Structures are given as C-alpha cells and as structure tokens.
Amino acid sequence: MAQDSTDPAPENHARGILLVEPYDALGIALSSALRKYAPHHAIRATPTLAEAENAMGTIQSELFVLDLDPAPRGEIEFFDRLQQHHPNARVLVIAVGTAAEVRSVRGSAGALQFIEKPFDLAEFGATVQALLGPWAAQPAPGRRGTLRDLRMADIAQLKCLTRSSAVVRLESRSGESGEIYFRRGEIFHAATETLEGLAALEEIFRWPGGNFSERELPEDAPGTIDKPWAALLPEMISEEANDDPDSLGAEPPPFFAAAGPGKKILVIDDTEMLLIFAADVLGTVDRTLEVSTASTGAEGFRLAVEKQPDLILLDYSLTDMNGDEVCRQLLGHEATARIPVLMMSGHLPELAHTAETYHNVVATLPKPFLSGALLNEVEKLLAAGPLSPPPPGPEFAAAPEAPAADHVTPLSPNGHGSGSHGAFSVAPTPPPPSTPTSTLVLAPPEGTAEPLSRPANPEPGIDPPSSTVATEQKEVTAVIACEVVSVQLAPDFRMGAMQLRPFDGTVTLRMDGGGGSLVLPPEKYFRLGPIQLSAEGMIATLQLIPTSKSPDASAGGGDFAVDRVSAESAAAGRHVQLTGASGAPMRVQLIAPFQLLSVALSDDFEVSALVLQSHSNGVRVQTGNNSAVAMHFFVNEVQLDESRVLTSLSVGSRR
Numbered sequence: 001m002a003q004d005s006t007d008p009a010p011e012n013h014a015r016g017i018l019l020v021e022p023y024d025a026l027g028i029a030l031s032s033a034l035r036k037y038a039p040h041h042a043i044r045a046t047p048t049l050a051e052a053e054n055a056m057g058t059i060q061s062e063l064f065v066l067d068l069d070p071a072p073r074g075e076i077e078f079f080d081r082l083q084q085h086h087p088n089a090r091v092l093v094i095a096v097g098t099a100a101e102v103r104s105v106r107g108s109a110g111a112l113q114f115i116e117k118p119f120d121l122a123e124f125g126a127t128v129q130a131l132l133g134p135w136a137a138q139p140a141p142g143r144r145g146t147l148r149d150l151r152m153a154d155i156a157q158l159k160c161l162t163r164s165s166a167v168v169r170l171e172s173r174s175g176e177s178g179e180i181y182f183r184r185g186e187i188f189h190a191a192t193e194t195l196e197g198l199a200a201l202e203e204i205f206r207w208p209g210g211n212f213s214e215r216e217l218p219e220d221a222p223g224t225i226d227k228p229w230a231a232l233l234p235e236m237i238s239e240e241a242n243d244d245p246d247s248l249g250a251e252p253p254p255f256f257a258a259a260g261p262g263k264k265i266l267v268i269d270d271t272e273m274l275l276i277f278a279a280d281v282l283g284t285v286d287r288t289l290e291v292s293t294a295s296t297g298a299e300g301f302r303l304a305v306e307k308q309p310d311l312i313l314l315d316y317s318l319t320d321m322n323g324d325e326v327c328r329q330l331l332g333h334e335a336t337a338r339i340p341v342l343m344m345s346g347h348l349p350e351l352a353h354t355a356e357t358y359h360n361v362v363a364t365l366p367k368p369f370l371s372g373a374l375l376n377e378v379e380k381l382l383a384a385g386p387l388s389p390p391p392p393g394p395e396f397a398a399a400p401e402a403p404a405a406d407h408v409t410p411l412s413p414n415g416h417g418s419g420s421h422g423a424f425s426v427a428p429t430p431p432p433p434s435t436p437t438s439t440l441v442l443a444p445p446e447g448t449a450e451p452l453s454r455p456a457n458p459e460p461g462i463d464p465p466s467s468t469v470a471t472e473q474k475e476v477t478a479v480i481a482c483e484v485v486s487v488q489l490a491p492d493f494r495m496g497a498m499q500l501r502p503f504d505g506t507v508t509l510r511m512d513g514g515g516g517s518l519v520l521p522p523e524k525y526f527r528l529g530p531i532q533l534s535a536e537g538m539i540a541t542l543q544l545i546p547t548s549k550s551p552d553a554s555a556g557g558g559d560f561a562v563d564r565v566s567a568e569s570a571a572a573g574r575h576v577q578l579t580g581a582s583g584a585p586m587r588v589q590l591i592a593p594f595q596l597l598s599v600a601l602s603d604d605f606e607v608s609a610l611v612l613q614s615h616s617n618g619v620r621v622q623t624g625n626n627s628a629v630a631m632h633f634f635v636n637e638v639q640l641d642e643s644r645v646l647t648s649l650s651v652g653s654r655r
Helices: 024-037 049-055 075-085 100-109 121-131 152-161 197-206 229-243 272-285 297-307 323-331 348-357 371-384
Strands: 015-020 042-046 060-067 090-095 112-116 166-172 177-183 186-192 210-215 264-268 290-294 311-315 341-345 361-366 475-489 495-511 525-533 539-547 562-570 573-580 587-602 607-613 618-622 631-640 646-653
Touching: 015 024, 015 049, 024 042, 024 060, 024 121, 024 587, 024 607, 042 049, 049 075, 060 121, 075 152, 075 210, 090 121, 090 152, 100 152, 100 229, 100 272, 112 121, 112 152, 121 272, 152 166, 152 177, 152 186, 152 197, 152 229, 177 197, 186 197, 186 229, 197 229, 264 272, 264 297, 272 290, 272 371, 290 297, 297 311, 297 323, 311 323, 311 371, 323 341, 323 348, 341 348, 341 371, 348 361, 361 371, 495 539, 495 587, 495 631, 525 631
Parallel strands: 015 042, 015 060, 060 090, 090 112, 264 290, 264 311, 311 341, 341 361
Antiparallel strands: 166 177, 166 210, 177 186, 475 495, 475 573, 475 587, 495 525, 495 646, 525 539, 539 607, 562 573, 587 607, 587 618, 618 631, 631 646
8 A cells, every 4th residue: 555645654664553452352363353354464452542552653553443342541532643643544443332324324434434343254354454455545425534534423423332421622623612512422512602502513513623632521511412322423424414525424436436448346245344345456456347336135136237247246144135035136137147146255054055056156255355365256257257048947037946954065165165265264064053153263363473382182072162363372360169079188187188169160360460350341251161181181271151140259258067077098198088068068269370372253253262271280279358368289180071161170289
C-alpha cells in the first residue's frame, strides 16, 4: 500500500496493526488471527489504551483493533489523539450490543468500523482484510472513512456501547462548540451556544470533526431527549448524510471501477466488508474486471439475469435465502443456467452438499480465506469459461431431491484438492448433534516460534485441541477446590500425604507474578476437562472449559473430621492413615502451576477451551484464604474417569 505523505512511517518501523485486548487468551488468539489475515504487517497487542499509546512508536499503525468489552477508560481522549497523529489509519471496534441499523446507515464512511461480539471468523477476516486494502482510495459516493473523518457519530456510538455516563464536548474545525450528555449509555441532553435538546443534537452531528474531550456528568443535568440510542442515532446520521452526502452514509458503488471491457463477476454476500474486500482484491489485480455486488439472494439473482456475469461468487448463508436456493434459481433461468458459481461458506457440510447437488457450483472456498486463495480460484474459473449446456428437461426449474446424508461426499477444503488457503482450517465433517458449535483450529503464525513441546510418549487415546496459538509460554496458576479424602501421617506424626478429590470440578485461573486473574468473557471460571498423562502417569496437559458456574463459596475452609484411623505399611515405610468422614469433608484449594499451551475457539470466535501444560509436579494445598498457611506437596498419583477427567489425586509432602 502506498504511504500517504501526511502520515509517514517512522524510520525503520514496519507497517502494523495495534490490538487493544484486555483478555489475555483472546489477545493471543486475535493476534494469531491477525498474523494470518495480514501476514505482511507487524502485530502488537496490549491490554490497555495507555500501553497502546506507548507501543505506537514501534510500528506504523495502519489499523487499530479495540475490544470495548470491558469498556476502557479514556477512549475519547485516545481517539482524539489518534486522529491527530494517525489520520489515515483505520479502526475496528469489537463491541457487544451494536445496532445493525446504525451500522447500516453509517456504512463504510465511518471513521470507526464496529463488529458485534461474538462474531464469526468470516466476518472478522473479511473486515480486517478490507480495512487493510485500498480503503480510502475509493471515489465518492463510496467514501470510506479513516481517523481523519472522526465525527460525533463515531464517538456517540462508543459512549452508548460502553454504557457511559459523561459529557462529551466537540470543538469543531469550523469554530462551533457543543456538548452531548450520556447517562448509562443513553443520550438525554445536548446543548450548543444557541440550541438545546434534539435541535442541538442534530446541529452537533452535522459539524465536521474537531477536538473531542470528556468531563464528568453533573448531577443537575436537564433531560431534554427521551429516545433509545439505537433508534436515535440512525436519524441523526441520516440528517448528517443529507447535509454532506459525499462523506457520510453513502452506499458502496454497485460496480468496482473498470478500466475497459473485460470479464464480469457478481459477488453475492450479506457481509458488507466481504463485498468490499472481494471487489478491492479483484479490481486491484485486474482493472478490466467489472465487479457487481449484491447483499441478498434476490438482488443477486436479479443482477445475474440483468448483467449475465462470467462468474458468480456466492455465499451459502444469506439473510433472505440460502445459496442452494440461489443456485436452483440460476439453473432454472435460461439467461443464467450456464454461469459457473464459486460458493463461499464457513459451513463446510452445507458447502459440500450444495456442490454435489447443483452442477453449476464448480468450486468452493471455505471462509475465511485470504486474497491469494480467492484470486487463484477466480483465475481458473474465468479461464474455464461458461458451463456446458444443461441437459434438456424441467428438472432444473425445480429443486432437486436432496441426497441422503450418507451419500454426501465432503469436499476438500477448497473443493478441488488444491489445498486450503484460508487462515483457519475446520474439520469437514459436521459435529455430532449434541455439539452446538464446531471447534475452530488456530495454526501457529508463520515465522513464529514453535508452540510449547508436548511430553514425550503421551498416553494414547486423548489429544488436546490443536489450536496451538503462540503463547509466549504464559505462566498461569490453576486453583482447584478439593475435598480431603484421607491423610497419611509418618510415625513421628508429620504430614506424609493427602488424597484429594475435586468436589465441583470448577477451576479459577490467575496470572503469576501478581498479574491478576485471567478472565475470559463472559465466563470468569472454568471446569475440568480431559487430561493427557505423560509416560510417567503424571499430568502433561489439562484442558479447561469456560463455564458461568463459580466455585462453591465454602471452598478452602472447614475441619478434617476423622472417621477411621489405621496403621499401614508400604514400601516407603509405616504410616498412620486418617480417613475423613463422608458427611462433612474438609475442603481445601489445590494450587498448581501451568503454562498456557493453546486456545481453542468455537466457530463464532468464543473461547471453547484452554489447554494448559504442566511443567512441574509441585503443588500447594491451602486450607484458607491466607496463602501463608499453604503447604507444599508434589503430585505422586492421578486417577481419571472414562472421559479422562480428574477424579482424585494423591499428593506427598516435601521434606
């Protein structure tokens, strides 16, 4: 991408993406995804806005990715400084509760692009790649915003999504000034020097950008606006667009500009950013291509009949119909029956089914994909030309019979055996009915260190998820609430060993070195998952599953009630065995060190599992919340159930 003279790259600084993600595991996963989608960009991840500002001197940030969950402090001042120092940069904001109508009205003209959390990988990948393409080079009316275009419409969305209570002041470039009042994310008052209420709000939204600042909300602020923000903002943005149609609210152009007569391609997808990404990639590589776009199946079919393109890129899952229905309609119309279709989807079983059922689907491309994969397929299909004439008969006017499930042959990842070019790979077989989502596999980014090595000769029959994201060997501590089953005492009555049993399977994670808790939204806790044992029978890897269930509040307290006392002999010598009473077990906390090995994500980009690697059999047992009373042990035996989940373990004392 050509550098803009107004936003030069610091000497020796690489083009980059700066990610602000407070959740450690998601930061790792998103960083890995960004390396895949932007292999030529340096990626920096920070947990706070303050650290992000410190990191800006190390890379020329072309894209900022900011997670608003939880809401950061000082985001208004942060973006105000960003627009001054990085006016050509783009911003992707990850948020919960975004309004689809606001995103639709604002379109690509906004200085900030918003993506709803949780999001699917195809949307995330397309958005990142579109924002890193020739984003601001499009002529009107398809204007695409950068930080230079930061306006009150962008800032207002931030404050509403973070449920903020504050007053935001804008001193515009044209000399006006005004304030908007937010209470728990709702706009309830606005004022300029001469106006109040809705009239003032409309006036402020019309102003060009300027300097933004924030102050505390006064207790006696008047209430002059009473309308939910999701309904209010589209009205304000529409008014803004009416005053300045070249900069805001403009629909993307129906065609990517073509230098002359050439092949025609129609892209049908309901993700705006994928349409932009596909049109940019195709048009940049071959300026003679004429690229049309449609966001619904009905509009796509209409354009196919009208334009008769040489190739159709079709998403399987659309808002008004599925891609197989579009294929049926195309085959049933004389003008479109010979148009080849490249189908795109993250739903691989449906992709395979449609390709087998409809002969106009000549290739498939799993989402998300990189530009190289798209260009390779398009080049091959355009060279192959139109389909052979369909055999006579009315069968193409009606949907063919769906084959039995056991007759569906899964395709290779790209449908033609040439290998997957996507940033992620997904097993092509559908999950079992009891599994609501499939697990997405994250591969280590190219050029990074290998993931933590797995133990030699692991016990067969279980493997942790292969989402081996580079983790920089992050140290974590797992706290497992356990019941004391029995205690062994040496002849001198010193502590010898303890038999422990997890009592609710809930685990809390925390960072070592005072780093606080490792929290993954929306859950703060985890439950025990399958364990992989080393050749010595010790814990090698431990899988943890996010859960909303918190540990039992009574964990870590109580007395050890003895039910039976016996003297026993073993190879290590004689000892006294104290067996606990079953009715009132003593509860303790087992504290064990691990390294974060990998993060598994579901297909909607939620964390579905963490895999921890044990690097020591040393543990601590804590009988209360005061760590000073923790006793040091080592694990000497582990027992698992049929699902490879921990049922009990024996710990011996260190002498």
